[in-house]
Amino acid sequence: MSLKLYNTLSRRKETFVPLNDKQVGIYVCGPTVYNFFHIGNARPFLIFEVLRRYLEFKKYKVKYVTNFTDIDDKVINKANEMGLLFSEVADKYIREYFQDADCLNIGRADVYPRATEHISDIIKFIQGLERKGYTYAVDGDVFFDVNQFKDYGKLSKQNLDEIKVGARIELDERKRNPYDFVLWKKAKAGEPFWNSPWGEGRPGWHIECSVMSEKYLGESFDIHAGGSDLVFPHHENEIAQSEALSGKQFAKYWLHNGFLKIENQKMSKSLGNILTVRDLCKRYQGSVIRHFLLSAHYRSPLNYSIEQIEQSKNSMETLNNLIYNIHFLLQQNDFSLEIDSESEGLLLKNEEIIKNFIQAMDDDLNTPVALSTLFLLAKETNRYLSSKGLKNKDVLQSVLDFYDQYGDGVLGLKYLSETQEQGQISEKEIQEMIRKREVARENKDWKTADEIRQQLKEKGIILEDTAKGVRPKKV
Ligand SMILES: [Zn+2]
Structure with missing residues (x-):
């Protein structure tokens, strides 16, 4: 049997055949680091890490890259709110990310590139696109010209003439086509910036993933993954940038996970139902949350409810x-x-x-x-x-x-016999109580012996008398 994966690019399950036999390259779009991640964000982090585990189980060597978007409007706003530098906000939430990822037993990626550590690579990439005639600059902003890239829309299967320009597309009269997107953004007053051939500014969001995946996995690699909300425009734009520059196929397989709802409602700030992994980890052991997240197929919607997690x-x-x-x-x-x-x-x-x-x-x-x-x-x-x-x-x-x-x-499930949950009775304590009960029985102190049996029972342990002595059993 061979592994089949549903490829968003072809809209069907395909047999997985890696590009080469040296390593399988996986790039997963990571978090924008300006807050704690919620249970919906956790879904792609977890399922694609399970994909890595499974590929390794099948003896593939995997290189897994996932990025931190450490500069964008949200990071800047948060920094202003907290009176911190944007980099301090990013550093803080990267640390928090790892704490929550550890709770869920999400194994480490091989590389965690950060956008701001790749500014010169990003500038070079945009210059490459510029030389090939895929860009135009207006007042310090640089746009990607989608009319120049004939395959635009191939991942999201969008017919560009048909879709109305909606909330996901930034309206800007300076654009030649409403689908054009920004590669380099001119800095507003007071914003962090880097020098570039187009003036002081910062990278647009989409460009970092094209640049950093190429840097760590090459122009063509095996699997690109993320939440289904990223198919358009983020992943569509990544394909446009990368394939326009290299002239080669970017990622071979595109994997996307479905949404997560909370008690059948969309998770949103306005409903006040955002459930962070940090909070959930205070109430449940990581493996319980992990089990819940794996309890639906990754492409299906998943509904969080108290009944489900219980x-x-x-x-x-x-x-x-x-x-x-x-x-x-x-x-x-x-x-x-x-x-x-x-x-x-x-x-x-x-x-x-x-x-x-x-x-x-x-x-x-x-x-x-x-x-x-x-x-x-x-x-x-x-x-x-x-x-x-x-x-x-x-x-x-x-x-x-x-x-x-x-x-x-x-599947990454840790069992409690290996990791004792807080407040749970330890093996040593159980043995100690059994010993005390034996002493009580020898002294014909039936009352104490019964009390100990009862105490253990309350902790979910029953005692069975066998030919080899007393055996505790968890029920
Ligand atoms: Zn991305």
Whole structure:
């Protein structure tokens, strides 16, 4: 089976064939760093990082680049509001970005280029376009002339004559065509600026992604991704700039994720329903949020609600408990080395589930189906664990390996047996309480023994008396 990805450029699923066998280049449009990112922003950061994990699982070498837009009107306004330099605002929110990305267990990109660190590259790029006749300058602003680029509209499938010029296009009488967009912006009084052949100013937004993707991945690279709101005009404009200059295909595959709603409403400042990852991480463990974000296919809309996230919390608890219980059996040497028919059955089931997992991910990263395989194995394993007799060591280990390689490795879900949640009882405490209960029982102090059993039960741990002694079990 080979990986298929839905390419916005062709509007169909295509078999993924990298441009070369050395490395797969991925560029994902990153955040404008002027505030905390919200749960909707998190969706592309997370799903395309899962794409990276999956490509690496399939033995591709990946170079992953995601940018920080550290200069634009929003950053400047925020700096004025806070009485800071624009660069101080950018630095602050880049730090905050990493804190929230860590909560969600989003692995690091290979490069995080920043627009303001590439000003001379940007100027050179615009000069290149200028030499080829794709630009015109008016009063210190430099525009891209879309009439000169015959493929304009190929990604968003826009018919330029048909669309009305709306909110997404800046109206400007100086433009030759309403779709022309700014490459270099003249500085207004009091704004940060850089010197350029066109006077003091700063780069437009679209140009940084064309320049920085070329710098780190080359003129042509494999995958360009971002939210579906970026298809037009941002990605359309990136294609125009890059292909006009290089004369080559820019990105081969274009991937876009769907929107996220909050309780079936659009997230917006005016509705006051913006949900930041920072706030959500105070209430839920990162893996719970991650599970929620992966619970719908990335191209489908996703609705956040308390019920949905609570469901993700329950799902993660099921996995955490199972993994805890298996670890415990292995640590206590509470297993057998013989394979009985039940053990054999679970091994076969496990193999089948791995196949289903890979099939789902190969199908344009179908994470909801991939997640469901984790729970199918949990169900089968819990049934196995509750049957009579000692459990086979290799079978237990193969179940753990599955969660390690696929749940953690590919989907990035961290289990609580590895990362103890705050306020949760530790393994050491459990053992200490069991020991105290044993002492109480030896002294025929049934009251204390019962109290300890009850305390553990309140923390979700039941005690089973077995031939090998007492065994705690998370439920
Ligand atoms: Zn971009």
